[in-house]
Amino acid sequence: MGGKKKWYILILMCLGILAAQYSQFLMSQLGMTWLAATGNDNADTAQRFSTLITAPLIAGAVLSLASGALVDRFGIKRVLMVSLSVMLTGVTARIWVTNYYVMFVCMVSIGAVTTFFNANIMKLAGTWFGTMAAFAIGIFSAVNSVASAFGTVLGAVFGDNYRAAFISAAVFGAVIWILWAVTPGVDGGKNATLGAAEIEQKPAIREALAVVLRSRNVWILAAAMMCVSVAGNAAGLFLPEAFKARGISAGAAGIATLFGILGSAAFNLVSPRVIGKFRRPRAALAVIGVIGAACVGFAWLLELGPLMYFGLFVGGMCSYGLTPVLLQLPLSFAEIGKKYAGTAGGVIATIQLGGCVIIPTYLLLPLSHGNNTVFFALEGSLLLIFAAIAFVLPIRSVNS
Numbered sequence: 001m002g003g004k005k006k007w008y009i010l011i012l013m014c015l016g017i018l019a020a021q022y023s024q025f026l027m028s029q030l031g032m033t034w035l036a037a038t039g040n041d042n043a044d045t046a047q048r049f050s051t052l053i054t055a056p057l058i059a060g061a062v063l064s065l066a067s068g069a070l071v072d073r074f075g076i077k078r079v080l081m082v083s084l085s086v087m088l089t090g091v092t093a094r095i096w097v098t099n100y101y102v103m104f105v106c107m108v109s110i111g112a113v114t115t116f117f118n119a120n121i122m123k124l125a126g127t128w129f130g131t132m133a134a135f136a137i138g139i140f141s142a143v144n145s146v147a148s149a150f151g152t153v154l155g156a157v158f159g160d161n162y163r164a165a166f167i168s169a170a171v172f173g174a175v176i177w178i179l180w181a182v183t184p185g186v187d188g189g190k191n192a193t194l195g196a197a198e199i200e201q202k203p204a205i206r207e208a209l210a211v212v213l214r215s216r217n218v219w220i221l222a223a224a225m226m227c228v229s230v231a232g233n234a235a236g237l238f239l240p241e242a243f244k245a246r247g248i249s250a251g252a253a254g255i256a257t258l259f260g261i262l263g264s265a266a267f268n269l270v271s272p273r274v275i276g277k278f279r280r281p282r283a284a285l286a287v288i289g290v291i292g293a294a295c296v297g298f299a300w301l302l303e304l305g306p307l308m309y310f311g312l313f314v315g316g317m318c319s320y321g322l323t324p325v326l327l328q329l330p331l332s333f334a335e336i337g338k339k340y341a342g343t344a345g346g347v348i349a350t351i352q353l354g355g356c357v358i359i360p361t362y363l364l365l366p367l368s369h370g371n372n373t374v375f376f377a378l379e380g381s382l383l384l385i386f387a388a389i390a391f392v393l394p395i396r397s398v399n400s
Helices: 004-039 045-074 076-096 101-159 162-181 195-202 204-211 214-243 250-276 281-301 306-317 320-327 341-368 372-390
Strands: none
Touching: 004 045, 004 076, 004 306, 045 076, 045 101, 045 204, 045 214, 045 341, 045 372, 076 101, 076 162, 076 320, 076 341, 076 372, 101 162, 101 250, 101 320, 101 341, 101 372, 195 320, 204 250, 204 341, 214 250, 214 320, 214 372, 250 281, 250 320, 281 372, 306 320, 341 372
């Protein structure tokens, strides 16, 4: 493959996250259908739906730190194959599941793969792309965003046939497992940007954790990523049902939701270059946070049409669209670099995904008392918190 191998690895990274996100976001359209069809709907149906669609994030919150540390110690390929095996087991079993608690476990298993990529994208990009890491992260993040749309839109195409949708996810997952299994040299080699000494550099887990947990920069970045991710998740996970509650059809809801996801995907590709043009990148990020807060909180209330679509698109840009700008930063931290990138990613993903699990379901839903208008206003307010954090973000350089 020569120098082309890094692009092959990037394609496999994108296909891997696509399979996981497709499996998860099918449930955003079909979760209520499955609950009703299997007799699992009751007075707490809304909360059960929320717990199912956010269940993969639990794996992220619990396993991200371990995943990053294990990759730094044992390498990318071994940890990835275990993660893919766990997901494949869960999505295959999901085809026949009729019990809510078993389905919950199956949904958690999907998070094994999203956990791996979210915690280790810095490691993978730094290993294979070097100074082009931000560009690789941007492409990966764009696919990550579109992947959620893929599941949301196709979920509507399947109608009420949730079993057929689950079968498609299992087949997709099996194909990805095979592709990664037969790919050699994932951890580096002559085509990677790492030198031989760096490839052999495998710090002890305790050493890596000690370095990362002492880093003030990592904690600030983790808080910023949590706010951006919780707000960004609002569009992909909760908007379809909120639109249906307004009397909008599943198909129209899927299309409207797609605009927010496309906004984040589009900005993923260019956000490092755009932010890099500003003399004061922290101030630019703060302004973006304020604009995003308004769009995430209120654009969905507009009349279905171009203005709503534009507002949702901008909301996506101003939330998940910032991912490449933020995720590349630890590679520039003197105390982190490529050596501890996996562990740093694990710490950041633990806080990020822990917030995505806890904040919407166990904080914002109870506070909103089932009122979608209040719920999305609270989701948007997280971007106001991000705007404040932006002024102390450890931005030393943004690749242009």
